[in-house]
Amino acid sequence: MAVLAGSRPRTPTVTGAIAGAARVLQRNLLVYRRTYRGSLFGSFLTPLLYLTAMGIGLSQLMANGGSTMLGGVEYLDFLGPGILASSCMQTASFESTYPIMGKISWRRNYEAILATPMEVHHLLIGELSWIGFRLTTMAAVFLFVLTLFGIPRSPLALLAIPAAVLTGVAFAAPIIAFAATRHNDSGFAALFRFVINPLFLFSGTFFPVSQLPDPVEWVAAATPLYHGVALVRGAVLDAMPSSWPLHALYLVVFVAVTGYIAHRLLRRRLVK
């Protein structure tokens, strides 16, 4: 009797990683085909509601005096791009909690996929790409609504789309890492209550962070949302701060580091 002789190991390649991730993206798009109408409508409705209620309503109240603190712009102009960035944060956060948990343990999609030649990094890059895609469509619709309100100053506003997507992905990666350690969904409610919502309120969406006491300001400045808001607002209002490369670098490094951690934790969870 002879043991069958095999072939030599293959080395992983970048094209292999992209091809694998593309299949996860393809799967999610296949599912999205059934639900995209509602999702796009939501992307349209959210900014409309915020800008109508808070922007128009509130900005009347603070028409006098607020503008200097906001760097000389109307409140509606200040708020619009902030809501764009923070909505991307919220959508990305949601997409990284329950759906990922479902694929890990409720429906065990990842177990099924990992029985094929697909690997854990394909799953992670694929899911992040999928979230990136969702955020791109969302940011584009959002920007369109901002245009209806006459907020964007120049075509530079288009750069708000990649900036907002990057902001969202900077939340997706660490939250996927978090989801990979959870055995039930109870931690997610706490995540939204104690992390996502406070960030939404205090990271420069509704008022400049400089209004906050110094220690709180430093905490806010350490979060990805603060940097995301700075970039998105700079792009939409054609007033990019000179520190924009630092904001962008911060987000890219944040995605890289938390993405690496997410890969480690997903691997530990799925391969044992």
Add this chain to the structure above:
Amino acid sequence: MPPTDEILVHARGLTKRFDAFTAVNAVDFDVRTAEAFGFLGPNGAGKTSTMRMIACSSPVTEGELSVIGMDPRTQAPQIKARLGVVPQTDNLDAELSVEENLLMYARYFDMPMSVARPRAAELLEFMQLSERAGDQVEPLSGGMKRRLTIARALINDPELIILDEPTTGLDPQARHLLWERLYRLKQRGATLIITTHYMDEAEQLCDRLVVMDKAEIVAAGTPRELIEKHATREVLELRIPDSARNALDGRLDGIADRVEELPDRYLLYADDGEQALEAVHGREIPIDSALVRRATLEDVFLRLTGRSLVE
């Protein structure tokens, strides 16, 4: 196609530990190309852990393992490309239709759609699911989901198919349909590895099998060999009235190779059951009922792994 001499899966001293717990303790086995190889054992015996190592889903802790001539430590994706895996609990994609489940799975194997589409149609036909191709997965019956899971495992035309308790929870009709389909796969030359705790399933399907208990292999061979080695040709089952049980006093001794006392009956292992029954009558032992039957794998299994419940 009869089993060949070529070894497709080779394990020596194969061990799986989870922290302090040893799930699989230094097992040796060889699976030959084109045979159906069974892992039998009670719950928690280490069957699934062994299967998961073969399927490259679970890293080997220690020992030697080669699957289709490759090393799961370094060549998992290449091995997986040639495997079909049917897990114990269905993990179909509930957000996709029946057909999409197969097509998307084909994509994970990097199969082009032009190949995947006819292949999926053929497999749906083979598993009697063609009429449900466009349906969602959730409303399917247990048997249909199982068949779809098996169809999915066949999408890449695997050389080795790993089935973890393929018929658990199915009704008899669904089980028999599955057995028949698995048998046809074997006829076509596929190698099957099956875990089960249904002995009739193992006898029906497996050319050779191993019995696992408490992380170790306690017996190996063909179903016939195992019965010959660990049981007798026949078994005499006796029901004795309770009043007479206490007064038996060794009166069954010497009638059979081995006597096993159960709460409700006695099992007498003998090569000739009728002869043993005559001896019982000869000794005027009162009985409620007597049944002579051939020894089965179940007798072997219970002898080797004990009768106590594992929960």
